[in-house]
Amino acid sequence: MDEPLQAPAMKATRTVEVRQSLLDGNDRQAALNRRRFQELGLAALNLVSSPGAGKTTLLERTLTEFGRTTPCAAVVGDLATDRDAQRLGRSRAPVAQITTGSACHLDAGMVARAVDRLDLAGARLLFIENVGNLVCPASFDLGERLRVVLLSAAEGEDKPLKYPPIFKSAHVVLLTKVDVAGVLGFDRAAAAENVRRIAPQARVIELSARSGEGIEQWYDLLGALVPKG
Numbered sequence: 205m206d207e208p209l210q211a212p213a214m215k216a217t218r219t220v221e222v223r224q225s226l227l228d229g230n231d232r233q234a235a236l237n238r239r240r241f242q243e244l245g246l247a248a249l250n251l252v253s254s255p256g257a258g259k260t261t262l263l264e265r266t267l268t269e270f271g272r273t274t275p276c277a278a279v280v281g282d283l284a285t286d287r288d289a290q291r292l293g294r295s296r297a298p299v300a301q302i303t304t305g306s307a308c309h310l311d312a313g314m315v316a317r318a319v320d321r322l323d324l325a326g327a328r329l330l331f332i333e334n335v336g337n338l339v340c341p342a343s344f345d346l347g348e349r350l351r352v353v354l355l356s357a358a359e360g361e362d363k364p365l366k367y368p369p370i371f372k373s374a375h376v377v378l379l380t381k382v383d384v385a386g387v388l389g390f391d392r393a394a395a396a397e398n399v400r401r402i403a404p405q406a407r408v409i410e411l412s413a414r415s416g417e418g419i420e421q422w423y424d425l426l427g428a429l430v431p432k433g
């Protein structure tokens with residue numbers, strides 16, 4: 205009788221231990237990344253959202269417009285293809301694609317290896333576009349200075365209430381695709397209120413990478429983040 209009762213409990217304990225040591229290892233590498241970015245005079249941003257919330261579209265515009273005066277670089281993670289790296293590379297910024305295979309998030313080691321492939325001379329900001337996923341990236345520090353969570357008008361106002369960990373970990377929340385908020389019946393004020401309830405620490409910016417509404421606020425925030433000197 206004892207055996208079948210004990211086995212699942214032991215398995216659960218081991219799973220927790222393995223997960224904890226994975227996260228500890230990631231935190232150590234994230235600290236190394238953070239120090240490396242500091243030494244390079246670089247501020248790193250980790251962009252997280254569900255698939256299709258508009259990370260790459262915002263970065264395409266940012267690298268072209270903001271990147272004109274402030275050199276930037278990007279690392280982008282997807283399960284497969286280098287489509288996003290190709291899109292971002294049109295700006296002529298240094299870009300590295302990470303293909304994770306089946307992993308649903310980036311970890312600090314993947315970012316370190318991708319950064320090895322980039323010529324970061326002169327770059328002041330490093331954008332890290334995470335794999336589209338509103339759950340797993342919450343637990344993985346990449347060594348970023350700022351975590352930016354995107355919530356698009358197409359997803360509904362309730363996502364901060366339903367996926368709290370990622371929003372609690374955000375420094376900034378971008379409400380994206382506000383150009384189509386009306387047609388989608390997306391209540392911008394209600395969404396911002398839900399973010400404030402779950403993540404009172406986060407700065408909220410409503411923007412559209414398509415129409416350009418709100419984009420100056422985003423650029424002001426990036427400008428303030430650029431390391432001095």
Ligand SMILES: Nc1nc2c(ncn2[C@@H]2O[C@H](COP(=O)(O)OP(=O)(O)OP(=O)(O)O)[C@@H](O)[C@H]2O)c(=O)[nH]1
Pocket residue numbers: 253254255256257258259260261262288335336337380381382383384411412413414415
């Ligand atoms: N109307 C509108 N559409 C947008 C906006 N930003 C992105 N889109 C569209 O949303 C779709 C997804 O955009 P992406 O930028 O590829 O989204 P993503 O978050 O990078 O997606 P993944 O990398 O797959 O997670 C594309 O069809 C974009 O054209 C916006 O501001 N307004």
Ligand SMILES: [Mg+2]
Pocket residue numbers: 259260261288333
């Ligand atoms: Mg993308």
